[in-house]
Structure formats: C-alpha cells, structure tokens
Amino acid sequence: MNYKSDLKDKKLLYELDMNSRQSFNELSRKLKLSKTAVIYRINNLKKEGIIKQFQTVINFGKLGFIGFRLYLKLQGATPKKKEEIVEFFKKKDIVAWVVSIEGEYDLGFLILAKTIKEMSYLWDEILEKYANFIKDRLLTIMTHVSYFSRAYLLDLKQNIYEINLITEPENIEIDEKDKEILKLMASDGRISIINLSSKVRLTPKTVIQRIKKLEEKKIIIGYRTLFDLEKLGYKYFKVHFKLTNITKEKDKKFRLFVKSNPNIIYDDKVLGGDDFEVELEVKDLNDLRSILDKIYEEFAGIIREHKVMQYYREHKFLLFPLNI
DSSP states (O other), X not given: OOOOOOHHHHHHHHHHHHBTTOOHHHHHHHHTOOHHHHHHHHHHHHHTTSEEXXXXXEOGGGGTOEEEEEEEEESXXXXXXXXXXXXXXXXXXXXXXXXXXXXXXXXXXXXXXXXXXXXXXXXXXXXXXXXXXXXXXXXXXXXXXXXXXXXXXXXXXXXXXXXXXXXXXXXXXXXHHHHHHHHHHHTOTTOOHHHHHHXXXXXXXXXXXXXXXXXXXXXXXXXXEEEOHHHHTOEXXXXXXXXXXOOHHHHHHHHHHHHHOTTEEEEEEEESSOSEEEXXXXXXXXXXXXXXXXXXXXXXXXXXXEEEEEEEEEEEEOOXXXXX
C-alpha cells in the first residue's frame, strides 16, 4: 500500500534528497514548520519505511576505485538458489549495490575495486560457484554517473540539482582517521559531530575540519536519502539506448535533454555497455512510455534501438568501498 504523503512531506523528502545533512532548524525554516513538526515528520517517514537511510555521497573514484557494473541472466535457478546468489554478493565488501531486475537480466551489481586483479579474483569465485546457473552476463566499467535530485516529488518541470557520483579514478591520499569518518558517514549522513568525535577519538573541531577538507577535495560530494520508492508509489526503470550517427554536439544535446527531465535521476556513462543509459523513477508504464515518446520525438534520428529493465528490489545499497 502506498503511503499517503502531503505536500509538506514531499517538500521534506526533496530537501533531504538534496542535502540529508541539513539541520532541523534549516529544514524548519524552508518548510515553514516548527522544529518539532519537522522532527515528527522525519521520524514518521522512517517508521513508515519511506526513509530507509541517510547517505553521505562519496566519490570513490577520487580514492582510486574503479566501478564495475555486472549484469547476470540466470538459468535453472530456483528462488532459493537466486537468494543464495544475492546473499553471496551482499557479503562481499567490494560489492556496493545489489538489485533484482525484470527484463533482459535478473540481477545487477556495482563492484568497487582498485585493480583489475581484485575484480578478477571475484569473477573467478563467481564462476566457480555459479557458472552452471549463469546463462548470460555483461561486465562494464562505469566512467561517469550523474545523479539528479528527484524534482518529480514537487512536480517541477526540470531538475535543478546534480551530483557527479562517479568519475574516473584518481589517487587522493587520506589517512586512517579520514577513512574511519567516511565509513561512519557513508551509511548515516545525519550522524552528529559529537557521535563521530566519540567514535573516531578526535575533538569535534577536528572532525568538522576533516569533513570540510574531504568536501573541498570532492571526496564527499553530497548528502542524500535512500527512499522506499514502492511505498511512495513509484517504480524504478533503466533504459539503454543504442545510438547511430552520433556526434559530440548531438550527444551533448541528448544529455542536456535527459538532465532536464524531472523523472530521470541518473545519467550513466560506461565502457563496454550501450551508448547511452538513463535511470528513471515513474508511477507506471504509461509515464515511462510518455517520456520515451518525448525522447523519440526529439532524437529519433540518432536512436537505433532501446531496451527497458525494471529494478524492482534493492538488496544492498552502499556507495562506498568497505574494503578501503
């Protein structure tokens, strides 16, 4: 059953999606509600399961990690076997995201590794355990991912906020205390400075300074919120496009069009995948078809074909390499 949210709830969710670390006082001012009312609404949204997690968005590329995206199409796998495969991936520190898919593939994963060798070890283990259950697979490298805040929550005409989630690998050095801070903040974007200070055994002032430096280095690039989309009445789709007659100018125009659509939340660039990939959150298939019609009206001349997959259940979502 969908949660019956009012406009204040939607504004609160939108603000938390743009910056989940905003103080209660900031949220109170923006929503024109009392601080007590804001706290009540957040607690209620958590209780109802709408808010699943407050996340600190960390660009792991800045820390030298490569993002590998793996799709698997299974064969002869019972529901129990599929669950076993999901659990196998969930337990791996280098696997940051696990999702069940309806469409061309059955499961999708984001794997964060510093070397090809590290990825190769995992790949060998996958094949050793589950080769007989894998009908098809696709392994690609994520080179750039843009995230757009959910403008559709407020019925806005276009997205106005963007985070570059994934960029090409660099090697910015950080010390063990920074790593501790990042690990704690990754899964709790609203963790207090006092709590952080206690856990990492540094003064609050030092913790604040370290967080500020991590933000300046673009290692921490934002703070967002993980929602239960189904309870909000939305479905999550991925659309892959194969393009033709593409030029830099046409590619730029396509991406600007994508960025403007309030229901498109990710623009993915990959090596070894399709030419153009977007992720959308819509209420139903009719909404998806409407968006695709608009895309084809504008860009039919460069689209060879497209395919659609539905991401219907996220089993693990932590965009941070636990093996740091």
